[in-house]
Amino acid sequence: MTDPLFDLTGRRVLITGAGGALGSVMARAFADRGAHVGVHDLSPERVGPIVEAIRSAGGTAVEVVGDVSTADGSSAVVRQGADALGGLDVLLNGVGINRRKPIEEVTPEDFDAIVSVNLRAIFFASQAAHAIMRPQGKGCIVNLSSLSARFSFNTISVYAATKAGVTSLTRSCAREWAADGIRINAIEPFVIKTEFTKPLWGEEHRQKWFDHVTPMGRLGVPEDLIGSVVYLASDASSWVTGQTIVLDGGLTIGADWDSFRDM
Numbered sequence: 001m002t003d004p005l006f007d008l009t010g011r012r013v014l015i016t017g018a019g020g021a022l023g024s025v026m027a028r029a030f031a032d033r034g035a036h037v038g039v040h041d042l043s044p045e046r047v048g049p050i051v052e053a054i055r056s057a058g059g060t061a062v063e064v065v066g067d068v069s070t071a072d073g074s075s076a077v078v079r080q081g082a083d084a085l086g087g088l089d090v091l092l093n094g095v096g097i098n099r100r101k102p103i104e105e106v107t108p109e110d111f112d113a114i115v116s117v118n119l120r121a122i123f124f125a126s127q128a129a130h131a132i133m134r135p136q137g138k139g140c141i142v143n144l145s146s147l148s149a150r151f152s153f154n155t156i157s158v159y160a161a162t163k164a165g166v167t168s169l170t171r172s173c174a175r176e177w178a179a180d181g182i183r184i185n186a187i188e189p190f191v192i193k194t195e196f197t198k199p200l201w202g203e204e205h206r207q208k209w210f211d212h213v214t215p216m217g218r219l220g221v222p223e224d225l226i227g228s229v230v231y232l233a234s235d236a237s238s239w240v241t242g243q244t245i246v247l248d249g250g251l252t253i254g255a256d257w258d259s260f261r262d263m
């Protein structure tokens with residue numbers, strides 16, 4: 001029997017960037033728990049297989065296609081998703097891009113491209129979701145931020161700044177929309193093993209280093225996100241808003257300095 005606190009049966013959930021590594025796992029996780037899922041991405045080729053897989057497993061899903069890199073495009077995707085789902089209970093802002101470069105090599109075009117998808121799209125998608133959810137007096141938004149919002153790494157300066165922006169935006173939206181019954185929270189994962197992060201961990205010596213510095217002894221996998229995202233999207237977190245859950249295998253609790261002697 002499903003615990004009613006975590007029950008997502010019939011919830012209309014739009015996931016942006018759901019053709020991606022993390023979004024696709026979240027889409028299947030929500031569908032497995034009875035949600036009606038709007039699977040969004042840039043092209044039919046990216047969303048089609050995910051929708052098909054959900055339907056084959058007995059779930060319900062609809063395709064939502066559109067570019068979110070403009071304010072109008074992002075709002076339109078949310079309205080299109082809500083129309084296809086017959087309303088909107090949960091928005092999971094999962095789109096994101098990165099261009100890894102030292103700060104000296106970042107061009108204005110790089111800067112704008114990253115900001116437009118990672119920050120502007122989240123802002124205007126959330127604004128559009130609020131317009132739909134407010135008349136319902138209830139709704140919930142979950143943002144996929146990143147540990148880089150608070151923990152520095154080389155070559156991701158603009159990406160990290162956008163993720164710090166997403167974490168901050170999460171608090172601002174939560175403050176302004178609490179009285180409307182709309183909760184907004186975020187997760188900040190450390191490196192999750194996907195194609196997006198393969199340049200970081202793909203080689204064996206890098207993988208070994210990550211396993212060593214992460215207190216739990218391994219990097220994350222997409223499935224590690226499911227519990228926190230389901231919690232934030234469900235009634236189990238009914239009095240939680242403006243918060244961020246860090247998912248990092250313990251990285252930010254501190255290093256085991258003694259072990260460096262063995263390396």
Ligand SMILES: NC(=O)c1ccc[n+]([C@@H]2O[C@H](COP(=O)([O-])OP(=O)(O)OC[C@H]3O[C@@H](n4cnc5c(N)ncnc54)[C@H](O)[C@@H]3O)[C@@H](O)[C@H]2O)c1
Pocket residue numbers: 016017018019020021022023040041042046066067068069094095096097117144145146147188189190191192193194195196197
């Ligand atoms: N993988 C990680 O380790 C990790 C860690 C922390 C946070 N994140 C965040 O999680 C999110 C998803 O990461 P991922 O690893 O699944 O990446 P991914 O590249 O696999 O997925 C991102 C998806 O967003 C879509 N997208 C990009 N630009 C778009 C646009 N303009 N319009 C519509 N769709 C667009 C892409 O087509 C892609 O399917 C990102 O926001 C990322 O910053 C990832």
